[in-house]
Amino acid sequence: MQKAVFPNKLLPYLLLAPQVAITLVFFYWPASQALYQSMLKEDPFGLKSKFVGLQNFAQVLGNPDYLNSVRVTVVFSVSTAVLAMALALFLATAAEKVVRGKGFYRTMLIWPYAVAPAVAGLLWLFMFNPSMGTFAYLLRDAGYRWNPLLDGDQAMLLVVVAAAWKQISYNFLFFVAALQSVPRSLIEAAAIDGASSTKRFWTIVFPLIAPTTFFLLVVNTVYAFFDTFGIIDAVTGGGPAQATQTLVYKVYNDGFVNLDLGGSAAQSVILMAIVIALTAIQFRYVEKRVHYA
């Protein structure tokens, strides 16, 4: 094997430097600041600051509101990811079967992805807000007690649907690409053997697109965790009575509304740990069961 492909010893480091610098500035620096802040007790203006060790963590973890927020986050993330992926897969398989105007359907289905989360939230809010939403009126006229302002389950449903709706396009795009890569010959062979279309889907197509599904599972979970702040802020503001207060929203609310900086920083450190753990689990265990063609 030939050694010294790059005679210049410095160049590789120089080429890496921008990436390393970006990681340092945008990840390690803020992360270390959060870690430091999480051990302080401080007034909003930073006039008096006291080192309290792990007291903030003890307080956060001992707070029933925080445990409720964990539960809310799990329900929200799982529902959003499952709903967004299931609908996208359904639409992708349906779009596969369209003979004429395939491109048109696909374009239309991809559009919502261009909508910012806060705008997506507002769209759904305008439709379903009990004070002014068109659909809220229709639901009430139909005799259904629609009031997400007070009913926590309805509020959760509303944010899940809004968050999933926005993510469907993204998932759709990947599923369409994955479906196209499934060899026609396999499906045709199965059809000749007499397998129904449902059976063909579950025994051939679904396992073959598993890598994409796994990738989307990771992406959707991260999305539901971190990118849905705008939707929750616009639609429910974490309410009613904390029914839609996810962990990320609680970090914001405690830090920027309630001005409890130490507690908020402690929460974001915990969040960081959760994400690292989740990613590790996903790659260590779930990936093993994924069949890469």
Add this chain to the structure above:
Amino acid sequence: MSIRSLILSGVLAATTALPAFAQTEIQWWHAMTGANNEVVDTLAKEFNDSQADYKIVPVFKGTYPETLNAGIAAFRAKQTPGIIQVFDVGTGVMMGAEGAVKPVAEVLEAAGETFDKSKYLPGIVAYYSKPDGTMLSFPYNSSSPILYYNKDIFEKAGLDTANPPKTWQEVFETARKIKQSGAADCGYTSTWLTWIHLENFAAWNNVPYGTEENGLAGTDVKLELNAPIYVEHFKELASLAKDGVFRYGGRTSEAKQLFLSGECAILTESSGGLGDVVKSGINYGIGQLPYDETAEGAPQNTIPGGASLWVFGGKSDEEYKGIGEFFKFLSQTDVQQRLHEKSGYLPVTEAAYEATKKSGFYEKNPGRETPITQMMGKEPTENSKGVRLPNLPQIRDIENEQFEALLAGKQDAQTTMDNIVRLGNEAIAEAQ
């Protein structure tokens, strides 16, 4: 002399020479949108045109909480503006920041003005003053909660359109009648439950919100919101909600929409919401904020909401002089009168109030004086100067969450008020 040193000395000369002929620029961070934003810009322009030494530069910083956060971040980065607008509930936060802010009374003195408390409306000044009477911030936009009612719905329900209900008991009874008569689907709704049904409810009925004069006399406050008068009030409200007579609109001013669309017949809202009510074109009437008829000596006086202007510490004498001049400009009678008539904010000085009265504005615009008479009617007691807590935004959050659980029928009124007191006291102790 080398070229480099030549350039250097040139730059040096330019920068040192600059302050000699430049104005002192003072930034004013605010949270005003729409028509109110225009008022801010107009005021700054008028002040800048009136003299040559100082220049006020208004900068919009987002919502009230966002503006407060921007100010806090600026303080931490040592890049503070001269003036910042902070909403009522942020008052306690700013007061806790001793050394970070400079009392407005001192700023006015820097501009050669002796601060005379008696020139200002007592209800407003008391709210923005330290226990020893030093005024800390300049009251820019103050409002107070009033009752709006839909005259068309009242008529349809066979009610007296000239006499809106005066007490909470009457409001609840009227609301039930309206719903039963079918004149409207919803009898009563309210914006800002925390501000109207707790903070102002306490002041107006002369009952304590918490110990230590509701936090004005000290920071070690224990809430007293589970007293029978509150529990009874919210028990009734929850029962109305259950029957669909009262409809909850949200934590801030969302419920206004329910009134403007004609769904709800009665609304309690800030006097600052008047503009939208007028614009909607509904046939409305105004009444004063209802009080509890079981409360002794009620109605007492309401407390101001809105925002005030704070001055950061650590600025130069020149800047303080400029800010003081600007506040002097804002206190002028004609400026205050115009501000009051155009925006619906309350006037800050006695003179401006008198001038508005004399001009016949209140005869032409009935109801516009109600928010002032409510606040000015009586000398404030220790229950009615206002509520000031180091973490009032957080306390309001706790209150709202508990109200939502109550109105959804998940818990009764006693549990709700007990929870507010317990969780609120924990949060206050934590914020010390």
